[in-house]
Amino acid sequence: MIRFDAVTKQFPGGTVAVEDLSLTAPTGRITVLVGPSGCGKTTSLRMVNRMIQPTRGSITLDGQDTSRMNEAQLRRGMGYVIQHGGLFPHRTVLDNIGTVPRLLGWDRTRIRARSNELLERVGLAPELGERYPAQLSGGQQQRVGVARALAADPPVMLMDEPFSAVDPVVREQLQDEFLRLQGELGKTILFVTHDIDEAIKLGDQVAVLRVGGRLAQVAEPAYLLAHPADDFVADFVGRDRGYRALQFQETPRLPLRSEPTIVLGEQPTEPYAGWLLVVDDDRRPVGWVEPHRIGTRTVSTGDLHRGGTVATEHGSLRAALDAALSSPSGRGVIVDASGSLCGTVEAHEVLTAIEGTRRPERRGSPA
Amino acid sequence: MIPSLVSWFTDPANWSGEDGIPNRLLEHVAYTAEAILVAAVVAIPLGLWVGHTGRARWLVSLANSARAVPTLGLLFVVSLWLGPRITGDLAFVVPSIIVLALLAVPPLLAGTYAGVQAVDPAARDAAKGVGMTPLQVLRQVEVPNALPLLFSGVRSAVLQVVATASVAAVISLGGLGRYLIDGIALGDYPRAAAGAVLVAVLAVLLDGVFALVQRRVVSPGLAPGGRGVSGRGKDSRSVEVEADSPSTPVRAPA
Numbered sequence: 001m002i003r004f005d006a007v008t009k010q011f012p013g014g015t016v017a018v019e020d021l022s023l024t025a026p027t028g029r030i031t032v033l034v035g036p037s038g039c040g041k042t043t044s045l046r047m048v049n050r051m052i053q054p055t056r057g058s059i060t061l062d063g064q065d066t067s068r069m070n071e072a073q074l075r076r077g078m079g080y081v082i083q084h085g086g087l088f089p090h091r092t093v094l095d096n097i098g099t100v101p102r103l104l105g106w107d108r109t110r111i112r113a114r115s116n117e118l119l120e121r122v123g124l125a126p127e128l129g130e131r132y133p134a135q136l137s138g139g140q141q142q143r144v145g146v147a148r149a150l151a152a153d154p155p156v157m158l159m160d161e162p163f164s165a166v167d168p169v170v171r172e173q174l175q176d177e178f179l180r181l182q183g184e185l186g187k188t189i190l191f192v193t194h195d196i197d198e199a200i201k202l203g204d205q206v207a208v209l210r211v212g213g214r215l216a217q218v219a220e221p222a223y224l225l226a227h228p229a230d231d232f233v234a235d236f237v238g239r240d241r242g243y244r245a246l247q248f249q250e251t252p253r254l255p256l257r258s259e260p261t262i263v264l265g266e267q268p269t270e271p272y273a274g275w276l277l278v279v280d281d282d283r284r285p286v287g288w289v290e291p292h293r294i295g296t297r298t299v300s301t302g303d304l305h306r307g308g309t310v311a312t313e314h315g316s317l318r319a320a321l322d323a324a325l326s327s328p329s330g331r332g333v334i335v336d337a338s339g340s341l342c343g344t345v346e347a348h349e350v351l352t353a354i355e356g357t358r359r360p361e362r363r364g365s366p367a
Numbered sequence: 368m369i370p371s372l373v374s375w376f377t378d379p380a381n382w383s384g385e386d387g388i389p390n391r392l393l394e395h396v397a398y399t400a401e402a403i404l405v406a407a408v409v410a411i412p413l414g415l416w417v418g419h420t421g422r423a424r425w426l427v428s429l430a431n432s433a434r435a436v437p438t439l440g441l442l443f444v445v446s447l448w449l450g451p452r453i454t455g456d457l458a459f460v461v462p463s464i465i466v467l468a469l470l471a472v473p474p475l476l477a478g479t480y481a482g483v484q485a486v487d488p489a490a491r492d493a494a495k496g497v498g499m500t501p502l503q504v505l506r507q508v509e510v511p512n513a514l515p516l517l518f519s520g521v522r523s524a525v526l527q528v529v530a531t532a533s534v535a536a537v538i539s540l541g542g543l544g545r546y547l548i549d550g551i552a553l554g555d556y557p558r559a560a561a562g563a564v565l566v567a568v569l570a571v572l573l574d575g576v577f578a579l580v581q582r583r584v585v586s587p588g589l590a591p592g593g594r595g596v597s598g599r600g601k602d603s604r605s606v607e608v609e610a611d612s613p614s615t616p617v618r619a620p621a
């Protein structure tokens with residue numbers, strides 16, 4: 001557990017970057033610091049590993065005051081992902097990843113094995129291990145930064161905009177990988193971003209900072225979307241927050257209808273008006289076709305309309321609604337955990353389900 | 368001129384004895400090595416310290432402006448002052464080494480300092496952030512990243528010392544400078560020209576040696592221009608690298 005207790009940082013020039021911040025990042029959870037550029041996120045993060053000394057207030061780690069701890073030891077026990085990568089240009093990717101284990105005096109073979117393992121964990125090809133940072137793309141460098149921070153398996157991670165250097169598609173992949181990893185590792189994470197969507201997706205708890213380093217609100221994402229504490233937070237979380245909040249509502253029992261299907265590679269048997277769902281041999285949906293366009297041919301992948309998204313049975317209402325809205329037939333495809341077809345649902349049915357659920361009021365407090 | 372130079376080089380008498388080419392060459396290399404070593408012991412740690420702490424930068428500017436002091440004048444002053452206090456051959460050698468070392472200090476100091484200064488601040492910050500002590504930051508990050516510029520400093524110091532060591536022959540020092548000074552004094556121009564040629568050849572050779580050493584010790588990751596993209600697929604073990612500025616791209620083992 002990381003605890004900020006009335007922490008203020010005033011830089012020598014007079015800038016107050018963080019003011020009277022009190023915040024607890026619970027053990028094993030992701031706490032996201034979010035706010036506009038220059039609001040003091042990086043400063044807050046760097047005070048935890050004492051890269052910056054607080055002017056006033058204290059920061060404790062599992063009850064111990066960090067200002068009494070040995071700096072180097074404190075830092076070796078916390079993975080730190082730096083805002084702009086900060087890789088060592090003279091070291092190969094593998095050597096970068098093995099930095100902290102080496103400082104901790106692990107033997108060579110163990111460092112090597114661990115570095116290779118992490119390279120794979122963050123989704124980088126093994127042959128990238130021998131490259132130098134300058135030979136990687138920005139996104140690859142950020143992954144190496146994450147791997148380096150994870151190397152010695154520290155219980156605490158400080159992550160400063162680790163996914164900022166990539167396009168939205170790759171960012172989404174990285175975020176999913178990150179959540180999967182955290183599901184396995186259960187670390188205490190302080191995560192900085194200026195992207196509210198990222199904050200809401202990743203955070204178990206989201207702290208919104210305003211310029212001047214004052215805490216505007218800290219709450220669980222769903223609560224934050226439903227009950228912004230003031231205009232600043234409401235503005236910051238954005239206009240479509242009602243729709244976004246749906247992602248935190250698990251799909252209740254939807255009235256699924258069974259959907260006629262055709263297996264890829266087969267021939268439509270009877271005349272069928274409108275769209276027909278195509279599945280593979282394992283009953284996984286692959287797309288839609290209009291049988292009258294196919295005639296007596298067999299269905300090939302070239303015939304497929306792939307615009308529709310697919311929602312899982314126990315996923316969020318947002319995904320279910322999106323599946324219905326994006327489907328060319330108007331029927332949203334719902335699958336089970338293994339990806340096999342459960343049935344379809346129409347948008348108005350999802351809306352009825354939404355209206356039938358009350359918003360869960362999760363804990364959270366205005367600051 | 369050329370034929371007489373050739374006949375000087377082919378004369379067996381010039382290849383043996385105290386005044387023979389091997390001995391003079393060895394002397395020259397020895398003076399150079401001693402001077403560079405003495406200078407390096409002082410200038411490199413000092414440059415690292417100034418670069419690491421950012422303190423006392425004036426030392427670097429001071430050393431640079433000291434380059435304006437005329438070598439010959441310095442040589443006479445130092446040998447007049449030290450000569451009487453030292454006996455035997457050392458009376459010539461010690462002042463010369465001191466002057467040559469003084470000459471090597473500015474490029475070494477400037478190169479080391481500039482090298483540490485040029486280290487990417489993000490890398491230095493990361494080094495602290497992962498929990499390196501100040502000494503570990505210096506050894507594991509600042510020094511390796513400073514090497515390209517540090518080597519430029521060493522190489523220009525070596526060139527300077529090799530060239531200037533010939534001048535030291537005016538105060539009866541050995542080395543290749545003897546051919547130059549004696550040749551001119553005796554009106555034996557082939558001998559003087561041979562001296563000049565030998566000094567030039569030695570300078571080029573030594574620079575080549577240091578270029579090779581540099582290629583071995585500087586990380587391929589620090590190649591200027593950064594992105595050698597040959598490290599794909601099977602080829603990932605070798606990395607396109609550009610070595611120091613004047614040379615051409617080379618292949619170095621990753």
Ligand SMILES: Nc1ncnc2c1ncn2[C@@H]1O[C@H](COP(=O)(O)OP(=O)(O)OP(=O)(O)O)[C@@H](O)[C@H]1O
Binds near residue numbers: 016036037039044
């Ligand atoms: N070393 C410093 N000296 C003086 N002022 C500083 C220093 N570091 C940061 N600041 C100021 O403190 C404020 C907060 O900076 P900080 O880096 O914490 O912002 P941030 O929220 O991380 O912003 P961004 O999203 O752009 O990274 C800014 O106004 C910045 O100019």
Ligand SMILES: [Mg+2]
Binds near residue numbers: 041
């Ligand atoms: Mg920042």
